[in-house]
Amino acid sequence: MKFQDTQSMDERLELMSALSKSFLFRAAKIDEEGAFPYENISELKTSGYTSLTIPKRYGGEEISLYDLVRFQEYIARGDGATALSIGWHMGIIKDLGEKNNWNESIFRMLCEDVKNGALINNCASEPQTGSPTRGGKPTTTAVKQDGFWLINGRKTYTTMSPVLDYFNVTATIPESNKVAYFLISRSTQGVEIEETWDSIAMKGTGSHDLILNNVKVKEENLVEYFEPGKKGASGWLLHIPACYLGIAQAAANHAIEFAKSYSPNSIKGTISDFPNVQQKIGEMELELIRARHFLYSVAKQWDLSAKDERNQMNPELGAVKLSVTNSAITIVDLAMRIVGASSLSKKNLLQQYYRxxxxxxxNPPMDDMTILLLAKNAINRSVD
Ligand SMILES: Cc1cc2nc3c(=O)[nH]c(=O)nc-3n(C[C@H](O)[C@H](O)[C@H](O)COP(=O)(O)OP(=O)(O)OC[C@H]3O[C@@H](n4cnc5c(N)ncnc54)[C@H](O)[C@@H]3O)c2cc1C
Incomplete structure (x- = not known):
């Protein structure tokens, strides 16, 4: 069944839940081998999911941010790496549709390709810049030559690199000192992936280095200028906390199932009968409720807000990311304390969730930047 054939959100969540169960089935092997989840991504494409954020004006469904984060959370319950990977693609298409900054014909062409299964990601991080959100200028360069752009550089953390069809690359234009995004198709000569991803966390994201060696693209492939560190509010980045919330929910489910079935011979019944275990289960539940309400209420606020109101939402968006991600870490920690030493076994999914x-x-925005932003906002707020 495809998402496009479903009648209601309940039906859609049921479909995503079924997909997520097969992701869960494959998760441990993918993590252990440090492999890329090709099958998961292929199933998401076949289900029609990867085109759901295309704007209505280009024949898409333009799903709301609220719906997107719900789907992303479900994917992450099965496999976090798959959720983070596809979340970039889904969010970028949503963001481009909302902001409408690109040349119309090039975005229309991209949307047509996405309908046929094409995938995109932003490639902004570099060893020299660290997190691009801090304002570092790309050392990747774009030089105009005979009516084309010649692009050279190296990008790190290119999530989903094994299957991307489009790389949306940031580069500095030395002659004007401006910075811009360039849309580069995978088949362009000089595009290469170097398999550098050796992280112990999110092993299945295939976040390798992208190498651009005299990559020649047309003039119109400069799709957008921007100022480093000064991008507007980005609701679509809520796919990040949604991902970590999904992992946390999976960890909590795992620990509760364990507590309901584990019965060492020192007790009658199971450890779920005991206050020390119930305390931790209650604490996990509290964190989950808090995280879920915060994430989904801000997503809904984004959907209901006009463009200028959205531009004021950076503090809330950052606060959600910080709060939910840190809650997820706490929840996984509590889940592991419930399960005990076997949570550290290689065979136990909890150790993967922990990493x-x-x-x-x-992932952006970083906690210290959010706290500073909140502090500045509070200091500058006029008190009645
Ligand atoms: C799983 C995963 C997937 C990712 N996917 C992508 C992707 O698809 N595309 C992409 O472009 N990127 C991606 N990234 C990269 C990510 O957005 C960051 O660029 C990357 O994680 C580096 O961030 P950092 O904070 O470690 O690095 P740095 O910015 O180098 O920070 C390292 C340390 O230095 C401090 N620091 C650095 N600069 C400053 C400063 N100016 N002021 C104060 N403190 C500073 C930080 O606080 C931190 O403690 C991904 C990262 C991960 C982990």
Whole structure:
């Protein structure tokens, strides 16, 4: 069944839940081998999911941010790496449709390709810049030559690199000192992936290095100028906390199932009968409720807001990311305390969740930047 054939959100969540169950089935092997989840991505494409954020004006469904984060959370319950990977693609198409900054014909062409299964990601990080959100200028360069752009550089953390069809690459134009995004198709000569991804967290994201060696693209492939570190509010980045919330929910489910079935011979019944275990289950539940309400209420607020109101939402968006990601780390920790030493076994998914949720700290925006933003906002707010 395809998402496009479903009648209601319940039916869609049922479909995503079924997909997520097969992702869960494959998760441990993919993590252990450090492999890329080709099958998961292929199933998401076949289900029609990867085109759901295309704007209505180009024949898509333009699903809301609220719906997107719900789907993303479900994917992450099965496999966090698959969720983070496809989340970039889904969010970028949603963001481009909402902001409408690109040349119409090139975005229309991209949307047509996405309908046929094409995937895109932003490639902004470099060893020299660290996180691009801090304002570092790309060392990747784009030089105009005979009516074409010649692009050279190296990008790190190119999530989903094994299957991307489009790389949306940031580069500095030395002659004007401006910075822009360039849309580069995988088949362009000089595009190469170097398999550098050796992280212990989110192993299945295939976040390798992208190498651009005299890559020649047309003038119109400069799709958007921007100022480093000064991008507007980005609701679509809520796919990140949604991912870590999904992993946390999976960890909590795992621990509760364990508590309901584990019966060492020192007791009658199971450990779920005991206050020390119930305390931790209650604490996990509290974190989950808090994280879920915060994430989904801000997503809904985004959907209901006009463009200028959305531009004021950076503090809330950052606060959600910080709060949910840190809650996810706490929840996985509590889940492992419930299960005990066997949570550290290689065969136990909890040890994978433990590694995976840590990656959330290093996805944008970073916690220290959010806290500073909140502080500045509070200081500058006029008190009645
Ligand atoms: C799983 C995963 C997937 C990712 N996918 C993508 C992707 O698809 N595309 C992409 O472009 N990127 C991606 N990234 C990269 C990510 O967005 C960051 O660029 C990357 O994680 C580096 O961030 P960092 O905070 O470790 O690095 P840095 O910015 O180098 O920070 C390292 C340390 O230095 C400090 N620091 C650095 N600069 C400053 C400063 N100016 N002021 C104060 N403190 C500073 C930080 O606080 C931190 O403690 C991904 C990362 C991960 C983990």
């Amino acid at each position: 995976d949720v840590r990656a959330g700290l290093h």
